Amino acid sequence: MPKGRVTFNDELCKGCGLCVANCPTHILYQDMKTLNKAGYNIIRVSEPDKCIGCAFCAIMCPDSVITVEVNK
Numbered sequence: 001m002p003k004g005r006v007t008f009n010d011e012l013c014k015g016c017g018l019c020v021a022n023c024p025t026h027i028l029y030q031d032m033k034t035l036n037k038a039g040y041n042i043i044r045v046s047e048p049d050k051c052i053g054c055a056f057c058a059i060m061c062p063d064s065v066i067t068v069e070v071n072k
């Protein structure tokens with residue numbers, strides 16, 4: 001089981017990319033084919049098994065889009 005699991009409230013995302021830039025395991029990416037209702041490209045997880053649950057992504061997000069569940 002991965003150490004963490006991230007979920008996104010996609011409709012709140014403004015596509016700023018801060019979460020992508022600050023994930024130490026480089027598992028976040030902007031999906032250039034999927035827009036939310038506000039017209040921003042949403043963020044997805046490429047390799048969920050590599051999430052370490054650090055929550056850097058959630059801390060960096062200016063719009064509180066990301067929830068991190070930490071597995072113990």
Ligand code: SF4
Pocket residue numbers: 004006022023024025026027028050051052053054055056057058068
């Ligand atoms: S919790 Fe850490 S490892 Fe997991 S997606 Fe966020 S920044 Fe990356």
Ligand code: SF4
Pocket residue numbers: 008012013014015016017018019020043060061062063064065066
């Ligand atoms: S930091 Fe937040 S608003 Fe910016 S791209 Fe990531 S999820 Fe979207």
